[in-house]
Amino acid sequence: MVSDSANSQRILLVTGLSGAGKSTALDVLEDLGWETIDNFPIRLLGGLVGSGGDAALIAIGFDSRTRGFVPAEIIELCKQFEARDDIELTTLFIDCGSTELERRYNETRRPHPMARGRPALDGIKAERELLEPLRRWADIVIDTTNYATNQLQQVVREHFADRTERDMTVTISSFGFARGMPPLADLLFDMRFLDNPHWIDGLRELTGLDAPVGDHIAADPAFAPAFDRIIDLLREVMPHYAAQGRSYLNIAFGCTGGRHRSVYTAERAAQVLREAGFSPTVLHRNLGSRPADPLERR
Structure with a gap:
């Protein structure tokens, strides 16, 4: 929802599959002047959004590792935010093909957070199923399957940099x-x-x-x-x-x-x-x- 209020607070919710590039996106947003918070507890989200203060641009990252992560409840909370005229809410979902995610995890030798001792691909499939409602809900979906890091950075800038920031x-x-x-x-x-x-x-x-x-x-x-x-x-x-x-x-x-x-x-x-x-x-x-x-x- 785009608010008509000139003083509205812009909130960007950034989520997606683990290893798809959420941290990279948040780093770019911070460079663009957004106040960024990663893995913020979902139960505290209501108190943060629209709470006032100096931050007009807030990007909040969360994924399956975030405390209180239940996609259906997050969507309901988003609906409440969108009903308010003092908030401009956007949801960004960072996606990536399963084979590419598996390759990234194998290269870094990091365990997938939902694999629980099983192959990384099992964790990727479980997380994809869990996050599918959020992917369908998201305003913007960026698929990083064929992106190098700098390409993802460029796409995020194109979506979220103000004209003055792009100069x-x-x-x-x-x-x-x-x-x-x-x-x-x-x-x-x-x-x-x-x-x-x-x-x-x-x-x-x-x-x-x-x-x-x-x-x-x-x-x-x-x-x-x-x-x-x-x-x-x-x-x-x-x-x-x-x-x-x-x-x-x-x-x-x-x-x-x-x-x-x-x-x-x-x-x-x-x-x-x-x-x-x-x-x-x-x-x-x-x-x-x-x-x-x-x-x-x-």
Whole structure:
């Protein structure tokens, strides 16, 4: 039930088969800003839901190991919650094929909680039968049979991340190789193949933020084709970084001293990416450094 109240508390009940990925889902939800509680006693659920407090997003995990776990009673409790207008309740069920679950338990050599000394597959079948009413009741079912961990993480983010949480923080920086490599660059582009304005009279004291320097760099025949390929690459890979759940992406442009070519290219790239819908922050590490001939020769 989706409440009409702007102040409603969002409750996500997360359950599923043991080994299917419930813990992974809860970890992702916590990263997305949900307050997560695992194996919370069912008899205390009524006191937690709608109790007020600061937590507007609460994800509660439970499965066959949880104290007081009776699917029929949980469903009845959910019906009571859904009748209230101060709660937005969603149930997520993490499923997985029995053969794949058996493989996972055999690999980890962990006993299945319902096997009780029997083969893992017996426990899996018993748990599946026990949880079937909850699977039918659930609002969202995610089958992880063919998922790697990062794929499950991505699906959970797609379902439960707010738009603001999905946005990746992009930083575009310029730097000078002669003054040291940036330690946190994810993507680094070397612009030293371009003609160096440092050696042009009237441009040495200026920077890549000044129009004469920008005009000189843009006029280099090598600039436009290389820059276009860099932008095409960024447009291609940045959505994939975001889809993998990256919170931060650092793109660095380097030249010799970090004052001309890298600065201009970083500014141009930021402008193009803003037009493409991204919101990059631009940092110029060495913009304030003084021009130095010995550095430019390195």
